Amino acid sequence: MSGRVKLVSEIEKIMRNIEQIRNIGIIAHVDHGKTTTSDSLLAAAGIISERIAGEALVLDYLTVEKQRGITVKSANISLYHEYGGKPYVINLIDTPGHVDFSGRVTRSLRVLDGAIVVVDAVEGVMTQTETVIRQALEERVRPILFINKVDRLIKELKLSPDKIQQRFVEIIKEVNGLIDLYAEPEFRKKWKLDPAQGMVAFGSAKDKWGITIPAARKKGVTFKDIIAAYNKGKDAIAELSRTIPLHESLLDMVIKFIPNPREAQSYRIPKIWKGDINSEIGQAMLKADPEGPLVFFINDVRVEKAGLVATGRVFSGTLRHGEEVYLIGAGKRSRVLQVSLYMGPFREVTKEIPAGNIAAVMGLQDVRAGETVVGVGYEDKAAPFESLRYVSEPVVTIAIQPKTLQDLPKMIDALKKLTIEDPNLVLKINEETGEYLLSGMGPLHLEIALTLLKDKFGVEVTASPPIVVYRETVRASSEVFEGKSPNKHNKLYISVEPLNKETIELIQRGVITEDQDPRERAKILRDKAGWDYDEARRIWAIDENINVFVDKTTGVQYLRDVKDTIIAGFRLAMREGPLAAEPVRGVKVILHDAVIHEDPVHRGPAQLYPATRNAIWAGILTAKPTLLEPLQKLDIRAPMDYLSEIAAVLARKRGRILNVDAQGPIARITAEVPVAESFDLAGELRSATAGRAFWGVEFSGWAPVPEQMLPDLIRKIRERKGLPPEPPSVDDLIGP
Secondary structure: OHHHHHHHHHHHHHOOOHHHEEEEEEEEOOOOOHHHHHHHHHHHOOOOOHHHHHHHOOOOOOHHHHHHOOOOOOEEEEEEEEEOOEEEEEEEEEOOOOHHHHHHHHHHHOOOOEEEEEEEOOOOOOHHHHHHHHHHHHOOOEEEEEEEOHHHHHHOOOOOHHHHHHHHHHHHHHHHHHHHHHOOHHHHHHHOOOHHHOOEEEEEOOOOEEEOHHHHHHHOOOHHHHHHHHHHOHHHHHHHHHHOEHHHHHHHHHHHHOOOHHHHHHHHHHHHEOOOOOOHHHHHHHOOOOOOOOEEEEEEEEEEOOEEEEEEEEEEOEEEOOOEEEEOOOOEEEEOOEEEEEEOOEEEEEOEEEOOOEEEEEOOOOOOOOOEEEEOOOOOOOOOEOOOOOOOOOOEEEEEEEOOHHHHHHHHHHHHHHHHHOOOOEEEEOOOOOOEEEEEOOHHHHHHHHHHHHHHHOOOEEEOOOEEOOEEEEOOOOOOEEEEOOOOOOEEEEEEEEOOHHHHHHHHOOOOOOOOOHHHHHHHHHHHHOOOHHHHHOEEEEOOOOOEEEEOOOOOOOHHHHHHHHHHHHHHHHHOOOOOOOOEOOEEEEEEEEEOOOOHHHHOHHHHHHHHHHHHHHHHHOOOEEEEEEEEEEEEEEEHHHHHHHHHHHHHOOOEEEEEEEEOOEEEEEEEEEHHHOOOHHHHHHHHOOOOOEEEEEEEEEEEOOHHHHHHHHHHHHHHOOOOOOOOOHHHHHOO
C-alpha cells in the first residue's frame, strides 16, 4: 500500500512538467487483449502485485466485466515510468472494444494524444480494429501498435521464426494501410509505423513479455529464443517476462513516440475545438498553459455513493479544489468540491491538477459526459468542444418493469443514473402503456445495463424480448398541405421531400449543425450538397434524427413571434411519424406560407403544434413513405471450406455479402445483415462452421424495409404500441 501512496506524491511533483506527461489509451477489437495489456502496465507501476496482473483484470472492476471478460466502462489510471533517467506520468484510459459500447470509445479518444492499438497475432486486423483506428485518426490521436498473443503463433500454429515475422509484416502493412486511408495528409507519413524504429511491439500480454526490434537488438533476444522458451515450459516463459517485460517495451514506446500534451494540443485543438483559435482561451489551449483560463472537457460521468464523479482532461489552466466554474452545456455555475487523480478503480484526492492532465472532479451538479467546463468570467468567450459524434445509434429497445411494484421509484432513479453515465442508453416512457422503454446499441449493451441495474442498484426487472427501432422516411416529394389549428385561426402551408445523401452525411459527420452560422452552413450545403444558397440560409432547425426545417415564406405577419413554437411542433412531429410512431429520418420539411392570428392567446402551442404536425404527416403519407431498418456490418473470418455454409446462413437472415477476400486458407467475408435478423446469428454461425468462424460487428446504417414486408411490419409495430392497426389517412389529418 505504501508504494501506491508514494506513487501519488511522485505523480503530483511531475504533473507540473508537461514534457513528462503522456495521455494514452488502449484501443482494439473485442477479445484482442486490451485489458490484459492494461494490467501488465499496472503491475509495472507497482499498483497491483505482478503475480496476479495477468488474471486480475484490475481495470475491469465491475463484476459484470469480470463475468463476461469484456470491458464496458472506460477506466482511468496514472502510471509512473522512468525512461532515459527521467520520471514520467502516463495517464492511461482503458476503452471498451465491443461494438455495443463504441460511443464510450469516441468519448475516451477526445482526451487522448496517443493510442496503443492491440491486434491479435492470429486474427489480425478486424472490423473494430479498423473502426477504432479511424476514430482515433479523426480525433488526431497518434497510433502505435502492439501485436499481442504471439504465443498463439508459437503454440497453436507452430510457426517458424520466418513465418512469424511474415505474419507481423502482414499486420503492420494492414495497419499502415488504414493510416494511409484515414490520417490527414500532414500526419500520414510521420505516423506510419516503422518497426525498425521501435513503433511496434510484439509479445504476449497474458505471459507478460514484449519486445520491440531496437530492444531485441540491445538485449540480444531473437525469436528463436522466444520459441525455445515456450518449448521449455512455464519457468522459461516466466524468465522471458523478466528479461523482456512487456511494460518496459510499451511504456518506452509511448514516451518515445506519443507527443506530450503541449505538442499534441498545438495540432489537435484546431481540429477538436470549434472556438476562435486566436482568442485568449484558444491560445492557452494550443500551448496547454497551466496559467491560462480553465478549460476542462468531461468525457465520462459516474454515479458513486458520494455523488457524481466527472472525469476529463484539463486542456488549459489549473483545476483547483473549491473554485467556482461554469458549465457551458448546462448553462450554469457550479463549485468544484474535490479534485482527484485515478489509480485503477481508486481516486486519490489532490489539491489541483494542471493543464495536460486527466482529472476527476466531484461537486459539479447537472454535469453530463461531453460537457465543457470553463473558469468563471469566460462564459461568453469559450465555445464548447464540438459535439461528439457517436459511430452507432441506439437501435434496439426493451420494455422493462420492476419485478416488485414497490421497486418502481428505485428503478426509475437507477435508470436515470445509468443514462447519465452512458449517453448511448436512451430511456423513454410510453405515456399510453406506462411502459419504460430502454434503447441501446445492441442486445449485449442492454443485457449489461440490466445486469448493472441488479448488481449496482439492487433492482431486479423483467424485460420484453428486444425490439428493433425503425425510422420512417419518404422517397418522393409531397404536394403542399394546409395544416389548420383547432380554432381555425392559424394556417400553415407545408410540403416534405427526402434529404439528399450528401446532406445526411454532412449532418451525420457534424459538419452541418443547427447552431452554426447560417451563412457558413449555407455555403457548405451549396458547395457539398447542391443546395440553393438562399434556401440553405433559411434553415430554421435540424433535429437529432437528421431532419431539416426550411422557412420559404416571405412577409408573413407574426411569424417571427411563433417561430419557436412551430419548430417545437416540427420536432414533435418528427419524433413519432405517422406510419408506426417511429422517429422520422432524412426528411426536409418546407414551410411555404402561413396565416398567423394577431392575438397571442389564439396562437399558442395547443393551436400550432397540431397545425404543424398534421400538415407534415399528411406530406409524409403522400410522399412514398417507408420504414428504414438498422443494418449491421459483419466481418467474418473462417476456413474457406465453410464459405457456402456461411453464405446460406446470411441468405436466411436477409443478409448480403459485400466482399469475399481469400487470405491463404482463410476467407474474410464482409456482409450486411438487418439488426432484426441478428439476434441468434452468433449461434447459427458457430454451428454452421463447427465453431471455427470468428467475427466482428458494427452499426452500418439504415436501409428501406423490403416492400413486401412493409404493411405487415407497420401493423405489428402499431399493435405492439397499442395504436389502431392502420396509419391515419390524409383526410383524418387535414380533413377532406
